[in-house]
Amino acid sequence: MRVLHLPPCRVCRGDLILVNGEHPLPRDAEGGDLVPAGPGAPDVLLERRAAVSLGRLMDELDAWGSIVPVSGWRSREEQERLYAQSLRENGEEFTRQFVARPGCSEHETGLAIDLALAGEEPDFIRPPFPDRGICRRFRQRCADFGFVLRYPAGKETVTGIAHEPWHFRYVGVPHAAVMIQRGLTLEEYLPFLRDQSAREGGLEYTWPEGRAHIVILPARAGADTRLQVPEKGRYTLSGDNQGGFVLTEWRRDHAG
């Protein structure tokens, strides 16, 4: 085993950070390794690992040209502008439903992307992403590439955001698949993992290409957290932006 020393700020970095009205993204966690979300969209940026996964999914579906990236990473200042503009143009009720307050938008993480069906009427805040054709196929396959539909219908009271069929969030593999299988939003998945970790020492997830063990561990407040990780073998680590770390250990090789 190897011991990692993780500084407190590491809690608000990684694929599984929860960012919403109650859990803002700290300013020092903004931005990262941002790259274009795809060919033909040089101004829409994503964290590199999210962009790579999106590219593989779009390649597999041959969806470039049919589905276009509309909005990816936004700076705090951009979110402030967008929020103020929406308040002016759409009023308070609409804005509260569809536009997150500055600091509370997932777009500031670089892990969220709004997509639109090409050729439809462009709408920056509510891009068209119908439940049919290529858009439906995208939604059906996205979990295998680490993406989830972040604001599903029926979960408005949990997420605090109206149903947004166009907004996808990268949470990584296999977390996206677990969330879809269990019908959990990110607001629900993290407490579920905490519960599983407390009662059973974590969650074992098996799929055709491999097996993973997922556990969530509390961070030390105000000091470095020491975390044991395997010497050999693959693992991923993410903060949860709620005072914990999600450690995912791959039990054997996987294709994701």
Ligand SMILES: [Zn+2]
């Ligand atoms: Zn969005």
